[in-house]
Amino acid sequence: MIYIGIDVGGMSIKAGAVDAEGNILFKHTCPTGVERGYGAVIRDIAELGIAAVEKSGHSMDEVKAIGIGIPGIMDQRTGIIPFCTNLGWHDVPIIEEMKKYTDVPVFVDNDATVAGLAESVKGVSAGCDSSVFVTLGTGVGGGVVMGGKPFSGSHGVATEIGHMVTVDGGELCTCGKRGCWERYASATALIRDGRRLCAEKPDCALMKAVEGDIMQISAKHVIDLAKAGDEDCAALFENYVHHLAVGLSNLINVYDPEVIVLGGGVSHSGEFLLNAVRAQMPKYVFFKSMPSATIELAQLTNDAGIIGAAMLGR
Amino acid sequence: MIYIGIDVGGMSIKAGAVDAEGNILFKHTCPTGVERGYGAVIRDIAELGIAAVEKSGHSMDEVKAIGIGIPGIMDQRTGIIPFCTNLGWHDVPIIEEMKKYTDVPVFVDNDATVAGLAESVKGVSAGCDSSVFVTLGTGVGGGVVMGGKPFSGSHGVATEIGHMVTVDGGELCTCGKRGCWERYASATALIRDGRRLCAEKPDCALMKAVEGDIMQISAKHVIDLAKAGDEDCAALFENYVHHLAVGLSNLINVYDPEVIVLGGGVSHSGEFLLNAVRAQMPKYVFFKSMPSATIELAQLTNDAGIIGAAMLGR
16 A cells, blocks of 8 residues: 655645655655635645656555645644645635545644654654654744654644743744744744844844845854854854753653654754754753653655655555 | 552552542551651552452452552653652662562552543543643642543653743742743742742731741632732732643643643632633633633542542553
8 A cells, every 4th residue: 555645835735655664656746826725726735646646656546545734733623724824724624625536535734743753754753652843943843743643632733832931921922922932942033033133233243144134144144153153143052052952841841752853944953953952951851860852853854744744644 | 340549648648449430449548657668668558458459348359450649750661660759769669569469460650640540530521531630739740641541751751741941041940940830830839929928018918817927828828818809919819820821821732632620739729710720821822713621620639549540550
C-alpha cells in the first residue's frame, strides 16, 4: 500500500506519493491560487495527489489514505476546518469536498503537527514514542506526537504552544493576550528586538548590515552578527535563547517527551542555536538529576509536509 | 476482582479495598512514621492494604492489583521512586520492597495524578477521556488523564505544571527558577500577598482578622474577606484569579483536555473561586469561537487518594 501526502501552503500545494516507510516515490507542485476560493483549491489538492500516484507508477487501488497538512486547525469530529488564516478559510468542509474526487479515506491536520509526525517517521525523532516539534518562524507552532500518533487534544486546539504565556504582562500578542511565548521565541521576536536596537543605537553593526533600512532586518541578520561576535546582537540572541529555553522547559514540564525537535526558519542557524539552547536548558529543567527530553534540530526540510501528511493515514 | 488503593502522605497511610467501579468496600488508616525509614513504611503499606481486603470480606486471591499514590515522582521504567520530599525518600525501590509481602502487581504514581484519575472514574470528570486535575495547595500539582489512563510522560516528569513559567523574571520559586506558576496560583501565593498587604497597610481588614499576627494568614482569610467585599483582599483575589486563569489557558493550549478539575485547599472556596475563574477564562483562551475545556471543582475529597490509587491497576 502507498499513501498520498499533500502540503497546502499560502503559495503552493505540494503533493507526493509516499510508501509506508515515508519514502517519497514521486512529488510535484502547483500554485495554491487562494483567491479562487476553497472549492477550486480542494479540487487541485485532489487532482495533484491522484496525478502523483499515477506518475509514481502506481494506481489509486494501491492508495490506503490521503493526508493533508494545512496551516490552520482541523476539527476531527466534524471534518471541518474552522480556521486557516493563510488560506483565508473559515468553516471549510474539507472531508466532504474531497469525497467529490475520491473514495480513499482523507486525514487532515495542522502543518506543524504533520511536520512533527514526519520527523518521528523519517527524521531526527524517528522511532521515538513521543516528541514535540517546535517551529520557530513568524510565530511558534507545535506538533506533538504521542504513542507514535499525532496529538491534537479533545477539541483540536491542543499544541497551540506559541500562545502559552511565559511572560505575563509582557509583549502584546496578535491573539490579544500579553506575553505569549511566540512574542519571544519566534523569528518575529528577533526582528522586533533588532529594530529596537537600531532605533536606540543607530550606529550599531546591525544597522550597517541592513544599510540603514530597519525593515530589511531578518532573524538571520541578528543571529549571523551574534555568531560573528557583535556584542549588541549577541545580547539579543542570548535573550532570545533564554526565552526559548524557558518555553522548552515548560513543554518538558507538561509533555515530558523523549525529544524536542526545533524546526522553522530560526532553526536554520543550526548548531550555533542548538548549542546555545542546550547550554541553557539545565537552568530551567525541574528535576535536574532525572533524564529529560533531548533537544535536536529538524532533519527534514521541504519534504516534511508531504511525508508527514502521508503518514497521517498510516 | 477487587483492588487495593493506598494513599501515602507525610502524616498517615490510608488503605482501602475498592471494587472495579471505584467504590470503597473498606478503608482504614495508620500513621506514616516517616522517621522509621522506607522499609518499615512500605511494610505497613503492604500490611494495611492486605488487612483492608480481609476486613472487606474478600480474599487476596480476588485482588487484581495494588495501587499506591505518593507525594513524589515514580520512575515507571525502573520501579524506583527518585524523589519523595515529604517522606524524605530518595531512590526508594518500592516495587522490589512490595514484592517481599505480595505477588499481586503493584502500580505507583504521583498523588496528584492519582487524585485526577479518581475524579475521572468516580468524580466530576467521570467518563471523560481526558482531564487535567490541578491541586491548588502549598504548591500547584497536576494530574493528567489521557485516553482514560494516567499520563506521566516519557521520563515520569510530565505534569509538573506548577513549575511551568508564566511570569518570566517574577517571584523566586523553591525550584530556583523565577516566575513558576505555583508562585502565583498556590495557597502560598495568597498567603505571601496577604502578608505583603499587611506590611504595607497595617490597618487593613486582613491584619485585624489575624489579630496582628501575619504568620496566621491563610488563603482562606484572604478569600473570605474578598467574598465579604473587603477591597484590599478582593484586589489580591482578583490578581490570584488572573494568574490562575493564565496558567489554565496554558494547559488548554498544550493538553486541550475535556475538563480541568480544580482541587486542593484553595478549591474549597468553591463556587466563589469557580465563578471568578470561569469569568476570566474567555480572555485567555486562544480559539474563542471553538469549544474548549470546562473548568470544574473536584468532587472527591479525602477518598480520592484511595480510589485513584486503586484504579491505577484497573
